[in-house]
Amino acid sequence: xxxxxxxxxxxxxxxxxxxxxxxxxxxxxxxxxxxxxxxxxxxxxxxxxxxxxxxxxxxxxxxxxxxxxxxxxxxxxxxxxxxxxxxxxxxxxxxxxxxxxxxxxxxxxxxxxxxxxxxxxxxxxxxxxxxxxxxxxxxxxxxxxxxxxxxxxxxxxxxxxxxxxxxxxxxxxxxxxxxxxxxxxxxxxxxxxxxxxxxxxxxxxxxxxxxxxxxxxxxxxxxxxxxxxxxxxxxxxxxxxxxxxxxxxxxxxxxxxxxxxxxx
Amino acid sequence: xxxxxxxxxxxxxxxxxxxxxxxxxxxxxxxxxxxxxxxxxxxxxxxxxxxxxxxxxxxxxxxxxxxxxxxxxxxxxxxxxxxxxxxxxxxxxxxxxxxxxxxxxxxxxxxxxxxxxxxx
Numbered sequence: 001x002x003x004x005x006x007x008x009x010x011x012x013x014x015x016x017x018x019x020x021x022x023x024x025x026x027x028x029x030x031x032x033x034x035x036x037x038x039x040x041x042x043x044x045x046x047x048x049x050x051x052x053x054x055x056x057x058x059x060x061x062x063x064x065x066x067x068x069x070x071x072x073x074x075x076x077x078x079x080x081x082x083x084x085x086x087x088x089x090x091x092x093x094x095x096x097x098x099x100x101x102x103x104x105x106x107x108x109x110x111x112x113x114x115x116x117x118x119x120x121x122x123x124x125x126x127x128x129x130x131x132x133x134x135x136x137x138x139x140x141x142x143x144x145x146x147x148x149x150x151x152x153x154x155x156x157x158x159x160x161x162x163x164x165x166x167x168x169x170x171x172x173x174x175x176x177x178x179x180x181x182x183x184x185x186x187x188x189x190x191x192x193x194x195x196x197x198x199x200x201x202x203x204x205x206x207x208x209x210x211x212x213x214x215x216x217x218x219x220x221x222x223x224x225x226x227x228x229x230x231x232x233x234x235x236x237x238x239x240x241x242x243x244x245x246x247x248x249x250x251x252x253x254x255x256x257x258x259x260x261x262x263x264x
Numbered sequence: 265x266x267x268x269x270x271x272x273x274x275x276x277x278x279x280x281x282x283x284x285x286x287x288x289x290x291x292x293x294x295x296x297x298x299x300x301x302x303x304x305x306x307x308x309x310x311x312x313x314x315x316x317x318x319x320x321x322x323x324x325x326x327x328x329x330x331x332x333x334x335x336x337x338x339x340x341x342x343x344x345x346x347x348x349x350x351x352x353x354x355x356x357x358x359x360x361x362x363x364x365x366x367x368x369x370x371x372x373x374x375x376x377x378x379x380x381x382x383x384x
Contacts, residue, residue: 046312142339207330208333208337216340217334217337219344222346233353235353236357239357243266247267247268247272248313251269251272
């Protein structure tokens, strides 16, 4: 499904209608996409009535990210308790940060937040033993998940993210956000995306909504704030918006569907 | 204050903002306490979101609890001067929120302490 949609997009002659039609053929997927894009994470809560409408308003990158998140949802829930909540919370916070920083197309930033920890899911599915060892290292040595990954695996989920983004041919904006959300200053082309996700991740951890694998604050990168042109004190409205919308966002998941074997 | 979907609304919750129709006409004023009858009427009117006082739905948003958790969250960043500043900002932010909530709830005993701390 995702591959078919992606192929259509690569073709410059494809119309939006054609893409919408392919997605709409899958009723379950359409319903999931509409559920997600109508949540307050995105800029048009409760006002998007069709897939085509969603594509026009939010753009293809956002819809593609949402489709990815629907297809990995079951695996994510099974792989790590609380990771879905962490991801959707990060998505909300990242969008708020992008709006605060006055960045263009904030919804694209939200999607970066949604996908920022997919590498952890892949590690859990592909390397279950090592994944378990990472979890044990987090607890026994009081490390953050990324530190434990580096100790056990020798690389972190940020590296897996880079590979995944490449594999799915995601746009460079999303790829860099996924790969550099821990070190936004290393992003080559779109440091603002990486920085927004970095701050979003920081915020969701402060609220301890969901669980990214450990219960620690991440060092907030001063470089990230500089890239975004905001100060620590600007975070107050982000925290306000997060607390206000969280309970509504927390209802967004793809659970009621029968657990299907999600493909890659 | 918290925005919740109507499905999570329960009798006893207090409105933090008036409920208005889509055209902006107010239906119920802020400060009104919800009842089961009221909730089903709202459902009938097609209202699906409302603002309620406090953090009734999720504990992770409770500001006084956030203040209490910051030490734990920042336990490995104690020696970092920059993160110390960040933590101080967050502490103050959640203290003020806790105080505002306490004031809204009519300053009940337990939460009133948080208000005192935030003032001092």
